[in-house]
Amino acid sequence: MNSSEWLQTILFFIILLSLTKPIGIFMAHVYQGERTFLSPVLVPFERLIYRICGVRTEEDMDWKRYATSMLFFNLMLFGALFVMLLTQHLLPLNPQNIPAFPWQQALNTAVSFTTNTNWQSYSGEQSVSYFTQMTGIAVHNFVSAATGMAIVIALIRGFVGRKTSIIGNFWVDMTRGTLYILLPFSMIAAIFLVSQGVIQNFNAYKTVPLVQMTASHREVTIPMGPVASQEAIKELGTNGGGFFNANSAHPFENPTPLSNFVEMLLILLIPAGLTHTFGLMVGNPRQGWGLLAAMLFLLLSAFGTLQWAESNGNPLVAKMGVSGVNMEGKDVRFGLAGSSLFTVSTTGTSCGAVNTMHDSLTPIGGMIPLSLILTGEVVFGGVGSGLYTMLAFSIIAVFVSGLMIGRTPEYLGKKIEVREMWISILVILTAGVSVLVLSGIAMVTPSAIASMANPGAHGLSEILYAFASMSNNNGSAFAGLNANVNFYNLFGSAAMLLGRYVPAVAVLAMAGSLAEKKHTPPSLGTLPTDRAPFVVWLTLVIIIIGALTFFPALALGPIVEQLMMAGRA
Amino acid sequence: MKDIKPAILLFIIFTIICGGIYPAVVTGLANVLFPNQANGSFITDRRGKEIGSALIGQPFSAPKYFWPRPSATSDFGYNTMDSGGSNAGPTNPVYLQTVSDRVKALRDTGVSGKVPADLVQASASGLDPHITPESALLQVPRIATARGISEERLRKAINDGIEERQLGFMGAPRVNVLVLNLELDRLSQ
Structure with missing residues (x-):
């Protein structure tokens, strides 16, 4: 890394960490219904929404009602987008006369956006009308993010509650998350992105003559659209579905190094802030900082490894007399550090936006985003989902260390018992099992194998990445894989649904069970979970679980490819 | 309920x-x-006609123009209706042959020494408007011959066109190929 890249990276983390506390405090106020600087403007709106919808703010829900509300709401969102994709040719704001989706792809896409995955088996500029982008996909970007945040807030209430069955009101949490957090931040971010060159209009696509015309190509058609408003929430809500096929590599989505910097910040902002919200709500901010430290360590290690692997370049290309870093699948303006940091930020969270084509990374480089996804996206993690997965890891870490030192495991004053362990394991292993089983099925399905774009070990990596991405609701891809075939559209939908709703409902059940327990004050025998030794232990538990589950698969994919590449160089 | x-x-x-x-x-x-910016950062000619976006690269293959990065968009390079990268894996033999052909094409124009990676490896967007300043300088002798302009003037045009790191440290220094080629056409008039 040159000095500019160091400066850019260090400044990024300084800004991120200095925003963590204020954002965390703000979100804690919002979800606890306390006054914030936005209250004078938004409280009347909030009350109006409750009155129209018949929501009674004082009416709290137990976990079952919270979970059924969440599931029903998500089912409705899915249905609306599914129908919209099948009928977009009949709907307004479609200047390019884009046709309807086939049902298999509509199913996959509607599941994808409802589950905050944003896996895309279509190309945005060719397949989606402005109306669908704006009132379908962008709305899902807000709502699926708010859902994830609501679930983690309910879990935190479970830790805080004492002998109660109540974990909050789903409708209130959804409204507050959207109105106070997602909308205002997106608005500011969108305007800033336009200043950098992200487009925002409803014009028809523009045809311009080429400067150098050839016999076969005299002009190109440049797509337009309301991009900035979607780009902002796409990053902020760790959604990641690109307006265009090239996603955040497209110059109209990410035109400058500064827009790239801001987009990376947006991806990590809420997940980082939520750790502090958690610390504040459980009454000990150090608990939150501890989790943040573990996340930060993993993110920096991933970034360092990726940056190293890519800066070495591709030895098979270097042999041809080519100098420099691996530039395949990277745009010049971001610089290597801007590409690498974006790649780890988007896969450590459940974002999945890309400014670099992960399929073209060097083998070890490509293993980094894959590993970040496979370990459950806890390196800052998706909005809400990252923190609740991290808390499940914490519970496992507490339990295992409790066994080792012979104490009753307790976390944040709550006894960890069989039920909590079952749920934590469900949260962490659902996606893992889904990845391995579905990748296995793909390897014996001819139509699934025919979708590979690259031969050999790399093809296995493509399939592994696809199911890792869908099962963990990430949405990025080793995009050479042709995912628009029935196999991936249908099995992928199943992976996304399992990966989202099994953990989500399990977490809510855990919230309910924790809330009913009495609070045990810390005693001499309690393992302190806000100290460095626990943070180190937690980090190890994450790495060990990830390594044990996936090492065999990674060995056959990226590691074999790396060895073959080194052997031929 | x-x-x-x-x-x-x-x-x-x-x-x-x-x-x-x-x-x-x-x-x-x-x-x-x-x-x-909201409408696409279009560049207009003297009569106010839009001739392209400053943010979106265009294909150039004639010897008299600076060549942009390889683009892996479908049908033809810099196809704005299908942005995206090659998604080629680093050990894919077909991909390695493609890169090797690109290096050879450059060697055929008289390029010697190391070739910068950005000039033979395809971009992520397929629409990357930029190349590195080294990749631009590498092409100066070919363009000077094709246009009958002095290498000195070309180097100056590149230097004037370099976009430095944003705020002094963000991203990478680069030149915009479309803007530079429009400048070349202006110089030749």
Whole structure:
């Protein structure tokens, strides 16, 4: 890394960490219904929404009602987008006369956006009308993010509650998350992105003559659209579905190094802030900082490894007399550090936006985003989902260390018992099992194998990445894989649904069970979970679980490819 | 079930706010504050006709123009209707042959020494408007011969066209190929 890249990276983390506390405090106020600087403007709106919808703010829900509300709401969102994709040719704001989706792809896409995955088996500029982008996909970007945040807030209430069955009101949490957090931040971010060159209009696509015309190509058609408003929430809500096929590599989505910097910040902002919200709500901010430290360590290690692997370049290309870093699948303006940091930020969270084509990374480089996804996206993690997965890891870490030192495991004053362990394991292993089983099925399905774009070990990596991405609701891809075939559209939908709703409902059940327990004050025998030794232990538990589950698969994919590449160089 | 009503109504309200009001307000503000950027940062010629976006690369293959990065978009390079990268894996033999052919094509124009990676490896967007300054300088002798302009003037044009790191440290230094080629056409007139 040159000095500019160091400066850019260090400044990024300084800004991120200095925003963590204020954002965390703000979100804690919002979800606890306390006054914030936005209250004078938004409280009347909030009350109006409750009155129209018949929501009674004082009416709290137990976990079952919270979970059924969440599931029903998500089912409705899915249905609306599914129908919209099948009928977009009949709907307004479609200047390019884009046709309807086939049902298999509509199913996959509607599941994808409802589950905050944003896996895309279509190309945005060719397949989606402005109306669908704006009132379908962008709305899902807000709502699926708010859902994830609501679930983690309910879990935190479970830790805080004492002998109660109540974990909050789903409708209130959804409204507050959207109105106070997602909308205002997106608005500011969108305007800033336009200043950098992200487009925002409803014009028809523009045809311009080429400067150098050839016999076969005299002009190109440049797509337009309301991009900035979607780009902002796409990053902020760790959604990641690109307006265009090239996603955040497209110059109209990410035109400058500064827009790239801001987009990376947006991806990590809420997940980082939520750790502090958690610390504040459980009454000990150090608990939150501890989790943040573990996340930060993993993110920096991933970034360092990726940056190293890519800066070495591709030895098979270097042999041809080519100098420099691996530039395949990277745009010049971001610089290597801007590409690498974006790649780890988007896969450590459940974002999945890309400014670099992960399929073209060097083998070890490509293993980094894959590993970040496979370990459950806890390196800052998706909005809400990252923190609740991290808390499940914490519970496992507490339990295992409790066994080792012979104490009753307790976390944040709550006894960890069989039920909590079952749920934590469900949260962490659902996606893992889904990845391995579905990748296995793909390897014996001819139509699934025919979708590979690259031969050999790399093809296995493509399939592994696809199911890792869908099962963990990430949405990025080793995009050479042709995912628009029935196999991936249908099995992928199943992976996304399992990966989202099994953990989500399990977490809510855990919230309910924790809330009913009495609070045990810390005693001499309690393992302190806000100290460095626990943070180190937690980090190890994450790495060990990830390594044990996936090492065999990674060995056959990226590691074999790396060895073959080194052997031929 | 009493939660059906809030579910339906809240969904409608969110769709109106997040899917209607929010993008409309952003569009309104963007077009007042940054009308050029909001509409695609188009470059116009002297008669005010739009000749391309400063942010979107175009294909160039004639010896008299600076060549941009390879583009892996379908049908033809820099196809704006299908942005994206090659997604070629680093050990894919077909990909390695492609890169080798690109290196050879450059060698055929008299390039010696190391070839910068950005000039033979395809971009992520397929529409990358930039190349590194080294990749531009590498092409100077070919263009000077094709146009009959001195290498000195070409180097100056490149130097004047370098976009430095943003704020001094963000991203990478680069030159915009479309802008530079329009400048070449102006110089030759």
